[in-house]
Amino acid sequence: MKKLLPLVLVTGFVIAGGAVLFAVQYFSSQYLTSHGTAAKQPAECGGVHVTHVVTIQNDVMNPQETTGKLCDVLTITNLDNKRRIMAFGVHDSHKAYNGVTEKRLEKSQSFSVVLNETGTYVVHDHLDDDVKSGFIVAK
Ligand SMILES: [Cu+2]
Known part of the structure; x- marks a missing residue:
């Protein structure tokens, strides 16, 4: 059991780290879509414009x-x-x-x-x- 503890801790850190990375990416993508320059154009515009x-x-x-x-x-x-x-x-x-x-x-x-x-x-x-x-x- 004592030998398992470090492995459990490492696994726990990897899972927690992955969750944090996911949350950061998710919220930054939300932020960019609501505040980036693309948000100035109505949804029907789509694509790239001059x-x-x-x-x-x-x-x-x-x-x-x-x-x-x-x-x-x-x-x-x-x-x-x-x-x-x-x-x-x-x-x-x-x-x-x-x-x-x-x-x-x-x-x-x-x-x-x-x-x-x-x-x-x-x-x-x-x-x-x-x-x-x-x-x-x-x-
Ligand atoms: Cu005038």
């Missing part, structure tokens, strides 16, 4: 027009040293796109939206409405 980056530099948005597909991501980055209030729609008639109407961007800040509606849209800086860019979303 991120279209539009930068604002020297009061110009580049590119001036972006063409994307449903489920792609549009990211707008403000590289100028001034605050922007990015708004969807034309200047006198803001209109939400995917739930976003306006978004404040300080220097070096970005925001992203998943393209969820087809059509032709415009986004502009509400504080300087010459700063604008169009985007077209196809199926």
Whole structure:
């Protein structure tokens, strides 16, 4: 019986260690699916999609027009040293796109939206409405 004790202890540690590893992997996979970047897109998107980056530099948005597909991501980055209030729609008639109407961007800040509606849209800086860019979303 005395000779069996170390074997029982080792077996117990192996089983406990395996359970801990399993729990860590399980909870980290849960965490990633609920908080990772993929969670921003609705379930029906699936697969891999393109991120279209539009930068604002020297009061110009580049590119001036972006063409994307449903489920792609549009990211707008403000590289100028001034605050922007990015708004969807034309200047006198803001209109939400995917739930976003306006978004404040300080220097070096970005925001992203998943393209969820087809059509032709415009986004502009509400504080300087010459700063604008169009985007077209196809199926
Ligand atoms: Cu405006």
